[in-house]
Amino acid sequence: MAYDTLDRPKSLAARLDAELRHAHPTTVIEAAVEQFGDKLALVSSFGAESAVLLHLAAQVKKDIPVLFLETGMLFGQTLDYRKTLAAHLGLTDVRDLRPHYQDLATADPKNDLWKTDTDACCHIRKVLPLDRAIADFDAWITGRKRFHGGDRLSLPVVEQADGKVKFNPLANWGKAELDAYAAEHQLPAHPLVAQGFPSIGCWPCTQPVEEGEDVRAGRWKGLDKTECGIHVARAPGAVVNLGGDI
Incomplete structure (x- = not known):
């Protein structure tokens, strides 16, 4: 499988998605590595379901750059x-x-911005650090899945966003497939999963999930917010208020 690296990201993503939309996650990762090589990164939260994607990627390329947002x-x-x-x-x-x-x-001197503006807090702790790091790459791999609901229900396997090609190898997989894969390969679980956290972010904005609730119901609970911002398309040159009077 070979593609012209001079293709515009949007048209390249569309062609790759058409070819890979029903492919096994390993095939998607292999195609991403073949197409982009050292210009490909994987972004992981090392959260509740991260072990599956990381194990899949490690079987293909153990030295793939893994970007971990250590928010503090x-x-x-x-x-x-x-x-x-x-x-x-x-x-x-x-x-x-x-x-x-x-x-x-400048924006969070007391480390309490999350109390008043979660979007701004996510922006300085997640969006900006990832923007700086991802600038060195042409494409990246995410662990998003459709079964998480919300804006992810229509998630493609390959997409274009902010001038980069994004691969979502697990888009088609549900919880049953994830659990079966983790069990088959004896992958260690995040210790908070056993305490009722099926989705894990920063401690101020993550709560356990009640029985019958959505997988991501514990993220920013009570707020009209389902994404931290790294997967939200932005207009070119868009400026985000960092909080305070900036």
Whole structure:
């Protein structure tokens, strides 16, 4: 499978999606690596379902750059899991992305911006660090799935966003497939899953989920918010208020 790297990202993504929309996740990852090589990264939260995608990727390319958003607000269990899982899978290039000191000093000096503006908090702790890191790549892999609902219900396997090609190898998989794969390969679970956290983000904005609730119901509970912002398309040159009087 070979494609012209001079193709515009949108047309290339459309052609790849048409070819890969029913493919096994491993085939999608292999196609991404073949097409983009060292210009491909994988973004992982090392959260509740992350082990499956990371294991799949490790079978294809153990030195794939894995970008981990270390927001400074993560659960201690997540930080421990990031280290143990990366070692378990033999991943050799996991990069911790942290918010810039100046962004925090200006917009969130007391580390309490999450109380008043979760969008701005996510922007300086997730969106900006990822934007800086992803600039070095032409494409990236995500762990999003349609069964998570919301805006993800119509998620394609390959898409274009902000000038990059994005691969969603697990888009077609449901919880049954994820659980079966994790069991087959004896993948270690995130320690908070057993405590009722099926989706795990930063500790101030993540709660356990009640029986019968959506998988992501514990994220920003009570707010009209379902995404942190890294998967929200932005207009070119768009400026996001960082909070305060900026």
